[in-house]
Amino acid sequence: MNIFRLFKSKDKKTVEKPIEKLKIKEGQELICLDKENYSKLLGRDIPKTDQFQLDEIMVNETEYFKANQTLFTLSSRIHGSGILYINLPYGGRIDKFLISKGTRINLKDELLFVRKIEEEKILNAKLLEQNRPRLDQTEVSYLEDEFTDDKTIKVTKLASEESEYFKLYLDEATLAYEYLGLSLVNHNGYVYASFNSRIEDMTLSKGDSLIMLFEDKSKLNFNFSNAGEGTKGFRFNHSPIGFEELDMLLNKRLVKVKLISARKKLYSIYHMNHKINENQTISINQATQYQTELEGQYLLQLITARFIEMNKQFKIK
Incomplete structure (x- = not known):
């Protein structure tokens, strides 16, 4: 589409001169x-x-994005075609918007x-x-x-959220609330891992178990x-954790977690490599705690490092 601008010549006549397109x-x-x-509901x-x-x-401009992540939305103004979710099949960076x-x-x-x-790897590093x-x-x-003189060391904020739970997302999750939460607590000298299950069938009941698998x-x-x-x-339970186990969380790459329900004979798998952003029309307004596995590993190790540091500073007995 050609764009024109007007300017006046020496003989005062108005002429049109095309402006070059953005290169x-x-x-x-x-x-x-x-x-x-784009993707859409209708x-x-x-x-x-x-x-x-x-x-x-x-x-926004100059920001990086994942493949299939919604960049912005457009709404129909004439025929009621609904909302368009603009996304690309690859990741990258937005250089410039041509619309307002x-x-x-x-x-x-x-x-x-x-x-x-x-x-x-380059994209994930840029996103981190x-x-x-x-x-x-x-x-x-x-x-x-x-x-009561109770003394507690615990996570009180995570990635700007007023939350104590690090989120491991359900395998093939399409919704941001399908996760297993993990937190670290020292209450009066009892050090434990606290878990929060958002999956109805996984109730964290007595006799249930959980296995963390690392890259090695x-x-x-x-x-x-x-x-x-x-x-x-929205279930909770806890299990003791020692500083040797904390060292594993700090220094090893956690690949996935298996939560086992003994009574129901069911299990579910959780990890950090979620694809929630790919489910555009459902997850458009859902914020995940982190975008990539690399960010998730960074956040988990950050929590663990700060928890260990606080326990060294305040020796609770």
Whole structure:
């Protein structure tokens, strides 16, 4: 689509001179409103005469994104075609938006420039660097009750969330709340791992067990000798953990966790390599605790390191 500007010549006559289109820089890709670049709830085809407007931005200029992650949404303004979730089949970085809030957008219109990153390790490293300030907003606190003299060291904030549980996501999870939570606590000298199950069938009951598998094939085993607490779909239990086990969490790569229900003879698998962002129309408004496995490993080791440090500083007996 040609864009023109007006200027006046010496003889005062108005003439039109075309402005050159934005040039694609080396390494950039121009993304247009094509069927390959969006997903939507409504299954019917979009009329060619429909127009759209920028609704919500999830990834800003200069920020990195994962494959199939929603970058922004567009809403139909004429034919009620619904919301379009703009996403790409590869990861990269947004260089520049070519649309704004007031822009009326037609099919095939130019939307933005991106830089595609083929190498997953490079992309994950960039995402970690980008998201690290938020991940670093993690706190392990020493708490003392002046009435009971109880002394506790526990996680009080995780990746800027007021939460004490690190989240391991259910294998093939499509929803951000399908996770197993892990936290570390020292209460009056009793050091334990606390677990929170959000899966209804996995109740963390007495007799249930949990196995952590690390990259070097070493394992950590937890057995629940106490009755679980909480309500259906939101259960808690705990098991003691020693500093040798904490050292494994600190220095080894946790691959996955198996939670076993003894009574129901069921098990579920959890890990950090979640694909929740790929389920666009369901998970659009759900925030995961971390985007990639690399970020998850960083966050788990950060929690463990700060927990060990606090226990060295405050020797609770």
